Amino acid sequence: MKYLSFILLCILILSLNIFAQSGTTNWPQFRGPQARGISENSSLPTTWDVETNNNIKWKTNVPGLGFSCPVIWENKLFLTTAISGLEDPEVKVGLYGDIEPVEDETIHTWKVLCYDKSSGELIWEQTAHTGVPKVKRHPKSTHANSTIATDGKYVIAFFGSEGLYCYDLDGKLIWKKDLGVLRSNFFLAPEAEWGFASSPVIHKDRVIVQCDVEKNSFLASFELPSGKEIWRTPRDEYPTWSTPTIHTFDGKTQIIVNGYKHMGGYDFDTGKEIWQMSGGGDIPVPTPVVAHNLIFMNSAHGPVSPIYAVKPTANGDITLEENATSNDHIVWSIKKGGAYMQTPLIYSDFLYNLRGNGSLKCFEAKTGKEIYKESLKAPFSASGVAAGNQIYFSSENGKVFVVKAGPEYKILAENDMKDIIMTTPAISGDVIYIRTQHYLYAIGE
Secondary structure, X not given: XXXXXXXXXXXXXXXXXXXXXXXXXXXXXXXXXXXXXXXXXXXXXXXXXXXXXXXXXXXXXXXXXXXXXXXXXXXXEEEEEEEOOOOOOOOXXXXXXXXXXXXXXXXXXXXXXXXXXXXXXXXXXXXXXXXXXXXXXXXXXXXXXXXXXXXXXXXXXXXXXHOEEEEEOOOOEEEEEXXXXXXXXXXXXXEEEOOOOOOOEEEOOEEEEEEOOOOOOEEEEEEOOOOOEEXXXXXXXXXXXXXXXXXEEOXXXXXXXXXXXXXXXXXXXXXXXXXXXXXXXXXXXXOOEEEXXXXXXXXXXXXXXOEEEEOOOOOEEOOOOOOOOOOOOEEEXXXXXOOOOOOXXXXXXXXXXXXXXOEEEEEEOOOOOEEEEEEOOOOEOOOOEEEOOEEEEEEOOOEEEEEEOOOOOOEEEEEEOOOOOOOOOEEEOOXXXXXXXXXXXXXXX
């Protein structure tokens, strides 16, 4: 009996050690915990092959068209999609300047999909809405761009003009809200409708949404269990496509938002503005990221493409004076070189800034000192993720570049997914989940 107890104790200790060494299990929102794009202690493969199935755990077809990212809670993986009435809806990737939206007035079906993380089998699906889209989309966009958010009890799906939906983890609809027509277009060319993309975020028992649109932009907080609106703060802002970040510093929680005219922080409880600044790119997409006790803001397009490192104690209007790169609230900044689509990755001591044309710069995150500048020679929209001292950059043409983390630039591998990639991967345990235009892959040794 003593020997049996000893053996059981050893098994328990071994199991706990294995669990402790495995990476982050939950990836609850766009770019995972705190939107940082990092899974601590995960051990991911460097190479894989979708044709021979080397290091491919499973692959499943995803219906429709959606560029929302995978979200994971325990053994459930969530996606959204919009199924067009067209057999082959247009998707045009690469580097080009065409601003015309897609003409598709067929009836669409907006769905929330839940998969088994271990097998790729569909657990449940729910149809959130059916109808003709209220706004048009860009050829590189879809009608299901916003990534789901979950807290392990509720699942929040946001389809822009088609509504905000709350389900439980078994797919039961808890509540839904119509937030009106959210017209996301280029402010200099209103006819260039590009589709809504900001994702919801959850903190405590609240859902936060950022709706910067053609008219009546706002930031809003809703009660998670009921959908009751807690507050709504108007924003003097042009359309943006960025997801907010929530950060607590010195006991105070703020919602940090990107913007063109109005980047800034808002009080989580009241929606009252704490700080604000102007001077961003005129089509903001990247999500603010917090690391090293700094808030990193990034944007591009138009005359400037800045990166800012802002103190979390910022208060009031902190806009830089002309030709200045720092002030009492901004530790460092650059005026040109920020990214148009990609959220920056801050991993260990370094900030990795990938641009749409494949230009990759590495900075010291705390000081802004440039460490290197290289090119991955491919077009990109997805943001980078990292684990195990490796960074994964997914290109639009389907190649996933694995880059060594740290001050020395080194490409460890190029893995061809043989399909378009517009979405940022998710990481859970020792598996990286990659959504391509047509499939969802689980990749692990």
